[in-house]
Amino acid sequence: GEDVEQSLFLSVREGDSSVINCTYTDSSSTYLYWYKQEPGAGLQLLTYIFSNMDMKQDQRLTVLLNKKDKHLSLRIADTQTGDSAIYFCAETSYSHAGKSTFGDGTTLTVKP
Amino acid sequence: DAMVIQNPRYQVTQFGKPVTLSCSQTLNHNVMYWYQQKSSQAPKLLFHYYDKDFNNEADTPDNFQSRRPNTSFCFLDIRSPGLGDAAMYLCATSRDRPTSGSPYEQYFGPGTRLTVT
Numbered sequence: 047g048e049d050v051e052q053s054l055f056l057s058v059r060e061g062d063s064s065v066i067n068c069t070y071t072d073s074s075s076t077y078l079y080w081y082k083q084e085p086g087a088g089l090q091l092l093t094y095i096f097s098n099m100d101m102k103q104d105q106r107l108t109v110l111l112n113k114k115d116k117h118l119s120l121r122i123a124d125t126q127t128g129d130s131a132i133y134f135c136a137e138t139s140y141s142h143a144g145k146s147t148f149g150d151g152t153t154l155t156v157k158p
Numbered sequence: 159d160a161m162v163i164q165n166p167r168y169q170v171t172q173f174g175k176p177v178t179l180s181c182s183q184t185l186n187h188n189v190m191y192w193y194q195q196k197s198s199q200a201p202k203l204l205f206h207y208y209d210k211d212f213n214n215e216a217d218t219p220d221n222f223q224s225r226r227p228n229t230s231f232c233f234l235d236i237r238s239p240g241l242g243d244a245a246m247y248l249c250a251t252s253r254d255r256p257t258s259g260s261p262y263e264q265y266f267g268p269g270t271r272l273t274v275t
Contacts, residue, residue, distance in 0.1 A: 079261070086271075087269070088164075088267050088269050089266040094263060138261075145191075145203055145206065148201050151198070151200065
């Protein structure tokens, strides 16, 4: 079946850039998403990218997609302590009737 | 402002005692989803409704059922909770299924944390 994998932990210093990586297996993936989950809360969509795009920038967030390698990354510039959370990568495709497959999440810790 | 509301936020039930979790939405979205999330794991889709059309995941235990009486509300019923069912349960909605023109992203509620004693 479909699989989405992420590294589990990332620790950075405040003001540095953070890069969270994700790989997926479904070659028919249509959209790829990044969600943020703060403690005790639901998931909040941060950004998404369509599979025919290579890059998308949205303020401090940059998403890079390498479709050949099935690799997605999220770069957070000038990381702040408020960015500390779990970040989930997810993919969806037409063949899955719009259902999303999520990775296990990367816990980002930002040290002051 | 709340768009996807889940009640209660915390639920404690006894082993084997039926429990119902509720979700409501003010977005008028067609699709509603229920996920189970255990610590440090990805949300696992249990089922979803496309309007009134119920779609069960193949590996969702029979112990879990759902009802959607109208567009706004969706319920998750756990008939006989076991210790392994303790988790965060997330409800989400989306306007439609993703198409080439729009991602129709999912909007999540804050979740209900279920404890089974």
